[in-house]
Amino acid sequence: MNRPLRHTTKQLRWIVLGGALTWYTDVVRHLRELLQSPSSPAAPETLKTWQWNRLSGLASVGLGAMTVVLFLYLLLLPRFSGRRLNYAQWRQSEELRVVIPILTVTIFVGWSTLLFTLYASSLQGFLMSLLGASGLYTLSFGLLGLIPSVGV
DSSP: OOHHHHHHHHHHHHHHHHHHHHHHHTHHHHHHHHHSOOSSOOOHHHHHHHHHHHHHHHHHHHHHHHHHHHHHHHHHHHHHHOSOOOGGGGGGSTTHHHHHHHHHHHHHHHHHHHHHHHHHHSSSOHHHHHHHHHHHHHHHHHHHTTSOOSOO
16 A cells, blocks of 8 residues: 555544544534523523633634644745645754644643633533544544645
């Protein structure tokens, strides 16, 4: 099997696993419901809890979007700059030594915030929230891995 086909097959495994976990835990529906306004007026205590859950939901979606943007930047940077980047020696690169630590923080904090949001705002429980957050990030990374990179 040639290298591109083997790589695509590997990425498809991550996409299928992440997609199955995301579908099974219904993460997208939970986030969508959380980010929309409440349909009925609730007690002030419930509304206050919902506002905090909504804020953490917005934070997790924002950090997830920032993670995707930073990954795309790293994947597309060699095409636009016209030079090859050595990702293994990222500390010596002017661009990479700034982007990679920020990317690491957005992945960790975004995933943790998503886990907290799902656990606090749904009746799924901790394990299902953990599977849902992990599934959504696995799906995202699998899809990003399908983008061909230059100079790796």
